[in-house]
Amino acid sequence: RKEVEQDPGPFNVPEGATVAFNCTYSNSASQSFFWYRQDCRKEPKLLMSVYSSGNEDGRFTAQLNRASQYISLLIRDSKLSDSATYLCVVITTGGGNKLTFGTGTQLKVEL
Amino acid sequence: DADVTQTPRNRITKTGKRIMLECSQTKGHDRMYWYRQDPGLGLRLIYYSFDVKDINKGEISDGYSVSRQAQAKFSLSLESAIPNQTALYFCATSDLAREQFFGPGTRLTVL
Numbered sequence: 001r002k003e004v005e006q007d008p009g010p011f012n013v014p015e016g017a018t019v020a021f022n023c024t025y026s027n028s029a030s031q032s033f034f035w036y037r038q039d040c041r042k043e044p045k046l047l048m049s050v051y052s053s054g055n056e057d058g059r060f061t062a063q064l065n066r067a068s069q070y071i072s073l074l075i076r077d078s079k080l081s082d083s084a085t086y087l088c089v090v091i092t093t094g095g096g097n098k099l100t101f102g103t104g105t106q107l108k109v110e111l
Numbered sequence: 112d113a114d115v116t117q118t119p120r121n122r123i124t125k126t127g128k129r130i131m132l133e134c135s136q137t138k139g140h141d142r143m144y145w146y147r148q149d150p151g152l153g154l155r156l157i158y159y160s161f162d163v164k165d166i167n168k169g170e171i172s173d174g175y176s177v178s179r180q181a182q183a184k185f186s187l188s189l190e191s192a193i194p195n196q197t198a199l200y201f202c203a204t205s206d207l208a209r210e211q212f213f214g215p216g217t218r219l220t221v222l
Contacts, residue, residue: 008151032209034210036211041199041216042215042216043201043213043214043215043216044154044201044211044213045213046210046211049210087153087154089211091209099156099209099211101146101153101154101155102153103151103152103153104153
């Protein structure tokens with residue numbers, strides 16, 4: 001089993017839709033979680049951190065479920081500009097921080 | 112100006128050639144990383160460095176070497192390039208908050 005798994009998609013949604021992605025992780029010692037956004041052929045950029053209590057940034061909401069070992073990203077009122085690949089990142093401590101990227105979920109928002 | 116720069120941005124080389132990819136940063140971070148990205152495999156860590164005197168192997172270091180010439184500079188070398196090293200290479204920096212800041216990437220093709 002991969003340490004961090006994501007559905008590669010693509011998720012094709014109409015503009016204005018709500019879409020959610022999940023990311024599962026295998027190591028229960030994982031401590032920190034992030035969502036990054038990567039546009040085609042560009043570098044990844046931090047979208048948001050994921051806090052234990054869940055957090056929201058505008059149209060984006062991130063959640064952490066430690067019991068089931070997954071994080072989620074919800075995008076409301078999708079815009080064409082949200083089209084990108086969303087990468088989850090998990091940091092596991094103990095013997096040095098280990099940072100693991102998921103392979104990403106591709107989102108395409110259409111008119 | 113970009114905080115993390117990589118040179119070259121694109122490179123085509125032949126099997127057996129030595130090639131160096133360079134990374135510079137102006138963010139003042141101590142931690143620097145080299146990743147490669149392949150379709151369907153996500154970002155994989157090659158080497159990382161937490162300060163000038165610290166070099167650590169990542170997940171896929173075989174066939175690569177690095178040099179941390181200064182706090183701001185971290186170069187990646189392929190001593191004898193092979194076709195399966197064809198990939199998109201990213202340099203990144205981070206501070207203790209662990210957000211990663213990526214360079215624009217180097218697209219390397221080994222023929």
